[in-house]
Amino acid sequence: MEIGLSLGSNLGDRLAHLKEAKRLIGNIPGLHITTQSFVYETSPVGVRGEFAHLPFLNAVLLLETFIQPGALLANFKKIEEGMGRIPSIDRNAPRPVDIDIIFAGDLLLNDANMTIPHPRWSSRRFVVQPLSDVRPDLMLPGQTQTVQALLSTLPPGQNVVLLEKEW
Numbered sequence: 736m737e738i739g740l741s742l743g744s745n746l747g748d749r750l751a752h753l754k755e756a757k758r759l760i761g762n763i764p765g766l767h768i769t770t771q772s773f774v775y776e777t778s779p780v781g782v783r784g785e786f787a788h789l790p791f792l793n794a795v796l797l798l799e800t801f802i803q804p805g806a807l808l809a810n811f812k813k814i815e816e817g818m819g820r821i822p823s824i825d826r827n828a829p830r831p832v833d834i835d836i837i838f839a840g841d842l843l844l845n846d847a848n849m850t851i852p853h854p855r856w857s858s859r860r861f862v863v864q865p866l867s868d869v870r871p872d873l874m875l876p877g878q879t880q881t882v883q884a885l886l887s888t889l890p891p892g893q894n895v896v897l898l899e900k901e902w
Contacts (some may be wrong), residue, residue: 736799736800736801736839736840736842737769737797737798737799737838737839737840738797738798738799738800738804738807738836738838738839738840739795739796739797739798739836739837739838739839739866739870740760740795740796740797740798740811740834740835740836740837741793741794741795741833741834741835741837741853741856741861741862741865741866742756742757742793742794742795742796742832742833742834743777743791743792743793743830743832743833743835743861744756744791744792744830744831744832744833745779745786745789745790745791745792745829745830746789746819746829746830746831747819747831749791749792750774750792750898750899750902752792752818752831752832753774753792753794753832753902754902755818755832756814756818756832756834757771757796757902759814759817759818760796760798760810760811760814760834763800763802763807763810765800765801765802766798766799766800766802766807767798767799767800768796768797768798769797769798769799770796770797770869771794771795771796771797771869771902772794772795772796772864772865772866772868772869773794773865773868773897773898773899773900774792774793774794774865774897774898774899774900774902775792775793775794775861775864775865775895775896775897775898776790776791776792776894776895776896776898777790777791777792777793777860777861777893777894777895777896778790778791778861778893778894778895779791780859780861780893782829786829789829790894791861792898793861793862793865793895794865794902795837795862795865795866795868795869797869797870804836804839804842804844804849804851805848805849807836807839808836808848808849811834811836814832814834815830815832815833815834818831818832819831819832820832820833835853835862836849836851836853837852837853837856837862837866837875838851838852838853838856838873838875838876839851841876842876843876843877852875852876852877852878856875857875857878857885858889859893860886860889860893860895861893861895863882863885863886863889864886864895866882867882867883867886870882871883
């Protein structure tokens with residue numbers, strides 16, 4: 736199954752955090768990273784005012800795996816915590832790394848632990864732009880437009896600036 740991940744970081748050496756998260760994800764047995772987007776510096780979205788000055792770096796990874804999304808999520812949470820993310824009531828608090836499952840093949844899932852596709856992916860330029868880098872013609876379950884077409888419909892205001900092509 737193809738899995739799309741969104742990676743983000745807004746604390747410390749953000750690029751180093753993304754690279755380390757990618758390395759740790761790639762070390763999960765039974766998983767293969769097939770491609771990666773460019774890295775973008777992005778405006779924070781949905782954060783409390785006192786954190787609005789902390790821009791993110793964001794990227795997308797595509798994986799191939801037979802591991803089920805629930806088990807993947809558990810692995811990703813361990814990586815986040817191992818890299819210093821402290822579980823918080825404020826899910827948008829600053830963090831060294833954030834790993835979100837954007838999609839998992841054609842799976843539609845909505846349970847207490849996760850929703851797939853990610854419920855806010857299509858409104859977030861910091862997800863849609865890097866996903867468009869790697870899969871512009873992808874149409875996720877529940878959508879009527881490709882990722883590239885959806886990107887062209889997003890309103891301005893979310894700053895997304897190319898930072899790194901190779902990471």
